[in-house]
Amino acid sequence: MEGVTEPCFRDLVLARNPPAALGGAFTEFARVVSVPLPRRALRAHLGPWRHPQPVGLQLMGSDVAAVAESARRAEEAGAPLVDLNFGCPAKGALRGCAGSALLDDPPRVEALVAACVRAVVRVPVTAKIRAGGADDRRLEELARAVEQGGASLLTVHCRTRVEAYADTADWERLRRAVRVVALPVCGNGGVARHADLARLRAETGCAYVMVGRAALGDPWVFSGHAATRAEAAAFLREYAERLRAHHGASTRMVAGRIKQLLAHWTAGGLCDDRAAWRRLADEALLARLASCGDELELAC
């Protein structure tokens, strides 16, 4: 997820969930405009840490040649799979006719997937769509376009572009996608807790499940481990330390990232009043997190 799942966060989440529970992750989208992305930028998205689970490098763009060459470079840079984003509803993506703008143009979706499949040598190419743009009437056509392009996995976010990140999530749309393609489908949208993972698969026939915002509030949502207060505090402290060490992040940026997680945070019952934590000044927030750890260590 853009602005959140950079390498530090991903590494901490992947390390806390065994491969049987968390089969892989994706980078934040890497935006391809009219020229292929430089290898340095692709390597930065992948980050320095490796796990048994693959981390797919996600590309978002509409220029077929530039996206395909970026896919080739991503493979060269060590990406174990390349994913294409046809779901981002942000204004910037729409202005560039990328992300969810392409949901109105299934032939271009197919052309982008096919060009990336041809550009890479060994790694699989996967694609993520939404259920549609203004409505879900072209869902089946979009799913088939991804399959005909030669993708190895189709992720479907069950909301349309217009529905953005609405609270409701219509899983029937996932079932519709599963029915029309032979390739494995990964269902996404509206998973709030661990139990929803099995429920989504049972109700839709999806082979895999992708979790978005629930993982920001509970990094253990994949395994279902009920984190203690100490584990939850340690996660956030380690995240803060890594942001400083890996990105050279300032106090302001570190606190901003922690506050972004605290908007969703439920793990370990760490902060009963999330809004109060988020209102703290940057330094006060980080001090509270640090002392929260001390308290816990003393209590242990």
Ligand SMILES: Cc1cc2nc3c(=O)[nH]c(=O)nc-3n(C[C@H](O)[C@H](O)[C@H](O)COP(=O)(O)O)c2cc1C
């Ligand atoms: C802050 C934020 C950033 C996101 N960035 C990306 C992204 O870079 N690539 C992507 O495929 N989806 C992105 N998404 C969408 C999520 O992956 C997911 O499809 C969406 O949140 C629905 O799943 P959920 O209901 O489990 O949250 C983002 C969502 C949020 C809230």
